[in-house]
Amino acid sequence: xxxxxxxxxxxxxxxxxxxxxxxxxxxxxxxxxxxxxxxxxxxxxxxxxxxxxxxxxxxxxxxxxxxxxxxxxxxxxxxxxxxxxxxxxxxxxxxxxxxxxxxxxxxxxxxxxxxxxxxxxxxxxxxxxxxxxxxxxxxxxxxxxxxxxxxxxxxxxxxxxxxxxxxxxxxxxxxxxxxxxxxxxxxxxxxxxxxxxxxxxxxxxxxxxxxxxxxxxxxxxxxxxxxxxxxxxxxxxxxxxxxxxxxxxxxxxxxxxxxxxxxxxxxxxxxxxxxxxxxxxxxxxxxxxxxxxxxxxxxxxxxxxxxxxxxxxxxxxxxxxxxxxxxx
Numbered sequence: 001x002x003x004x005x006x007x008x009x010x011x012x013x014x015x016x017x018x019x020x021x022x023x024x025x026x027x028x029x030x031x032x033x034x035x036x037x038x039x040x041x042x043x044x045x046x047x048x049x050x051x052x053x054x055x056x057x058x059x060x061x062x063x064x065x066x067x068x069x070x071x072x073x074x075x076x077x078x079x080x081x082x083x084x085x086x087x088x089x090x091x092x093x094x095x096x097x098x099x100x101x102x103x104x105x106x107x108x109x110x111x112x113x114x115x116x117x118x119x120x121x122x123x124x125x126x127x128x129x130x131x132x133x134x135x136x137x138x139x140x141x142x143x144x145x146x147x148x149x150x151x152x153x154x155x156x157x158x159x160x161x162x163x164x165x166x167x168x169x170x171x172x173x174x175x176x177x178x179x180x181x182x183x184x185x186x187x188x189x190x191x192x193x194x195x196x197x198x199x200x201x202x203x204x205x206x207x208x209x210x211x212x213x214x215x216x217x218x219x220x221x222x223x224x225x226x227x228x229x230x231x232x233x234x235x236x237x238x239x240x241x242x243x244x245x246x247x248x249x250x251x252x253x254x255x256x257x258x259x260x261x262x263x264x265x266x267x268x269x270x271x272x273x274x275x276x277x278x279x280x281x282x283x284x285x286x287x288x289x290x291x292x293x294x295x296x297x298x299x300x301x302x303x304x305x306x307x308x309x310x311x312x313x314x315x316x317x318x319x320x321x322x323x324x325x326x327x328x
Contacts, residue, residue, distance in 0.1 A: 101138030202316035216322035252282035
């Protein structure tokens with residue numbers, strides 16, 4: 001009975017949204033059970049049923065597709081924030097940089113399609129498919145085992161979308177006088193980053209006093225393997241870190257074991273050892289000096305830093321999807 005009440009509570013929440021005209025971002029999404037509390041099949045089945053019910057009452061195919069991505073993130077053991085961000089996105093596309101991690105020009109194409117007052121069915125279908133591909137390409141969790149493959153799929157869909165004739169635009173009112181348009185200055189060239197290297201993760205996380213890779217962390221690493229394989233001249237530095245507890249010597253050794261675990265996994269996927277540099281920092285470079293459970297978990301990490309042959313660092317995405325909280 002409690003399962004049915006939970007499902008209908010979520011459905012009623014969306015139905016009230018439809019009647020009021022508010023955005024889903026204003027609705028509570030706290031029904032998503034935190035990862036640490038997903039300890040029984042009944043809890044997981046309840047949450048998945050709620051995702052399915054929300055998708056059935058979604059006001060558009062796009063909303064249903066994004067809710068489906070949120071469900072997929074949940075099934076891939078997302079800690080919760082990614083699923084909740086996707087649920088908030090389901091009824092209103094916004095500029096959240098955490099979700100728009102790759103291909104800004106394709107997001108701009110989607111935004112331009114949204115401005116049309118009379119989209120064709122073909123445009124709508126391609127726009128939904130493009131958004132799904134971009135969201136997967138920008139998330140190591142959703143894009144595994146290859147974010148690069150999803151980015152290529154997004155490019156293919158975008159080509160089809162551009163080929164669809166745009167809806168007719170009403171003629172503009174006569175212009176009283178000619179307008180002089182001054183071209184903007186040319187932009188400063190940015191660092192030419194290989195496309196497949198955009199959106200790669202910047203870190204993986206570890207459990208308290210452990211150096212073994214969790215399944216979620218392996219999925220994060222799998223998302224970057226294709227990128228590294230396609231660009232053999234990109235070098236990778238692995239930096240191991242711990243939280244503040246324990247002695248300096250113990251944490252130094254623990255961070256070295258964590259770096260070694262990542263190195264072994266990446267090399268087992270075909271990345272040459274000559275491209276990898278190892279650094280163990282121990283507890284000397286904490287991300288934060290607070291003492292909360294989440295703060296400690298964020299400190300237990302191996303940073304993944306990518307460099308071009310001339311020594312320039314390639315920007316990476318800070319991800320927390322494999323964060324491992326201790327139980328107190």
